[in-house]
Amino acid sequence: MLTWFMLNFQDASSAVMEQLIFFHDFAMIVIIFIWALVGVNLLFICYFQFTYRFFNQEQTVETIWTVVPIFILLAIALPSLRVLYFLDDSFDSYLTMKVMGHQWYWSYEYPYFKNLSFDSYMIPTKDLMTGEFRLLETDNSLVIPVSMQVRMIVSAGDVIHAWAVPSLGLKVDAVPGRLNQINFMVNRCGIFYGQCSEICGSNHSFMPIKLEVVPMSYFISWLGNLEL
Numbered sequence: 001m002l003t004w005f006m007l008n009f010q011d012a013s014s015a016v017m018e019q020l021i022f023f024h025d026f027a028m029i030v031i032i033f034i035w036a037l038v039g040v041n042l043l044f045i046c047y048f049q050f051t052y053r054f055f056n057q058e059q060t061v062e063t064i065w066t067v068v069p070i071f072i073l074l075a076i077a078l079p080s081l082r083v084l085y086f087l088d089d090s091f092d093s094y095l096t097m098k099v100m101g102h103q104w105y106w107s108y109e110y111p112y113f114k115n116l117s118f119d120s121y122m123i124p125t126k127d128l129m130t131g132e133f134r135l136l137e138t139d140n141s142l143v144i145p146v147s148m149q150v151r152m153i154v155s156a157g158d159v160i161h162a163w164a165v166p167s168l169g170l171k172v173d174a175v176p177g178r179l180n181q182i183n184f185m186v187n188r189c190g191i192f193y194g195q196c197s198e199i200c201g202s203n204h205s206f207m208p209i210k211l212e213v214v215p216m217s218y219f220i221s222w223l224g225n226l227e228l
């Protein structure tokens with residue numbers, strides 16, 4: 001893959017991530033505008049002599065360059081707050097799952113379905129099949145239905161971990177003795193990867209998150225095929 005594309009966000013697969021990318025792009029436009037304005041001013045100051053012997057004060061200009069940044073900051077702060085509230089909004093969820101971080105694997109629980117639970121370990125590089133991603137594949141991956149509001153309860157068994165899936169805009173700390181929750185809905189089928197995002201020990205890099213998002217009918221047959 002080209003390095004340039006690796007600098008971008010992954011394609012958004014949930015409404016939350018779409019909002020985050022919109023906000024990022026908007027904030028970047030404002031930042032580039034300010035950067036250009038200041039840059040041009042610096043050049044002018046370097047090359048021209050803006051001096052005036054009788055210059056003492058200029059109230060109008062000072063008022064303008066105080067008030068304009070206030071509005072610019074407001075224009076950034078308000079959409080930012082909107083996204084912040086959107087991230088934490090607990091919509092009615094139809095499926096609740098629990099994820100526990102361990103040194104160094106994740107374990108998932110589906111309390112709605114016969115207390116289904118399993119551990120998810122990384123597949124070592126030597127065991128990978130062709131086309132699989134190094135350090136990202138797991139032996140058991142999380143399976144969830146598409147277009148369904150899911151609530152994920154996140155905690156940890158030993159040290160602090162963080163459960164994160166960038167293309168879904170998910171990142172939540174897994175803290176021992178504390179239940180954090182995150183709500184999300186994936187709006188397309190596919191396989192999504194993430195990694196532990198809290199330095200949690202020597203194998204921190206080797207506890208990936210793999211999410212298989214499938215249609216509801218597949219999800220039901222997957223549950224039916226499990227030997228519980």
Ligand SMILES: [Cu+2]
Binds near residue numbers: 101160196198204207
């Ligand atoms: Cu971890």
